[in-house]
Amino acid sequence: MNASRGVGEFDLIERLAARLAPLESGLGIGDDAAAWSPEPGRLVVATTDMLVEGIHFRLDWTTARDLGWKALAVNLSDLAAMGARPGRALVSIALLPGQADLAEQLYDGIAELARITGARVVGGDTVRTPGPLVLNVALVGDADPDRLLRRGGAWPGDLLVVSGSVGASAAGLALLVAGDAAVLARPEAVPLLAAHHRPWPQLALGAALAGAGVRCAIDISDGVASEAWHLARASGMEIEVDVDRLPLSGEAVALLGPARARELALTGGEDYQLLFSVPEAMLAAVEAALPPDVRLSVIGRVTAAREGGAVRFLEAGVPIDIQEAGYVAF
Ligand code: ADP
Numbered sequence: 001m002n003a004s005r006g007v008g009e010f011d012l013i014e015r016l017a018a019r020l021a022p023l024e025s026g027l028g029i030g031d032d033a034a035a036w037s038p039e040p041g042r043l044v045v046a047t048t049d050m051l052v053e054g055i056h057f058r059l060d061w062t063t064a065r066d067l068g069w070k071a072l073a074v075n076l077s078d079l080a081a082m083g084a085r086p087g088r089a090l091v092s093i094a095l096l097p098g099q100a101d102l103a104e105q106l107y108d109g110i111a112e113l114a115r116i117t118g119a120r121v122v123g124g125d126t127v128r129t130p131g132p133l134v135l136n137v138a139l140v141g142d143a144d145p146d147r148l149l150r151r152g153g154a155w156p157g158d159l160l161v162v163s164g165s166v167g168a169s170a171a172g173l174a175l176l177v178a179g180d181a182a183v184l185a186r187p188e189a190v191p192l193l194a195a196h197h198r199p200w201p202q203l204a205l206g207a208a209l210a211g212a213g214v215r216c217a218i219d220i221s222d223g224v225a226s227e228a229w230h231l232a233r234a235s236g237m238e239i240e241v242d243v244d245r246l247p248l249s250g251e252a253v254a255l256l257g258p259a260r261a262r263e264l265a266l267t268g269g270e271d272y273q274l275l276f277s278v279p280e281a282m283l284a285a286v287e288a289a290l291p292p293d294v295r296l297s298v299i300g301r302v303t304a305a306r307e308g309g310a311v312r313f314l315e316a317g318v319p320i321d322i323q324e325a326g327y328v329a330f
């Protein structure tokens, strides 16, 4: 999740992975979820995500119920990005003394989204901590073995496509950080805060993409720029992104201006939309299979195979440099 990313987090995961025995089969560290085949014709898909108070959330900014929803939603989003169906979840919480009521509200939020999506909580762990509050969800699901969406599935000529709009959640967080009560009371703030507190996992879209034959997807937890790089690296492809074509949140543009809204779409994160690549000839079939209310935007193209992968960001056809904290024109 974006708010937790230390500079060296991806390096550290690689160093940790190097200490483990190599996998003889299945999909391990490096995609949105792990996957393995317990028997021919079946594929189990598993993911986990942890939320830490003060890093991923503040209890004065979110309700406990919304926090429970979000903790499950971010895991469901990883399954959506694999084209998988949710199954059973384990929920672990580290609580401070006096947080029993809060834990019940967390579970109301978890239960609400679990009911909607068919996920079932079947266990977990409860411990005390001197602080901060920690909430971890581990989620297992299943997918069709020959229909898995992978970060490494992009191919030259594919279109790069994103669902919904991007930047809303990060804009909601930016409003909370700025703390201007008058802005927070504006009607445009409502969907931005909702996007931040109650992200909607794109399970129906992920299933539709997998069913239509799409091979390559990732969910947007860290911003379009970072996720495009993940696809490029995992696929060994060069990807071009036309930043003018990003489907920016209209409310983010209204409250923060177009430049900031675009920066938040590229580097903010927590949208939990899907970013995927699809052969141009398959796009019509994908559009026909879309769940209601999902719209797609073509934002770029996979241009060529390239060892190690690369992403080029274009503005009005001219390359721009996207930095961690925004972009700078050459
Ligand atoms: P996402 O943003 O999709 O949740 P992450 O960036 O958190 O994915 O993780 C990237 C990959 O690294 C995933 O495959 C995840 O399972 C793996 N990973 C992250 N942390 C660890 C860890 N401590 N040990 C093993 N694998 C890890």
Ligand code: MG
Residues within 6 Å of the ligand: 032, 077, 078, 081, 218, 219, 221
């Ligand atoms: Mg993910």
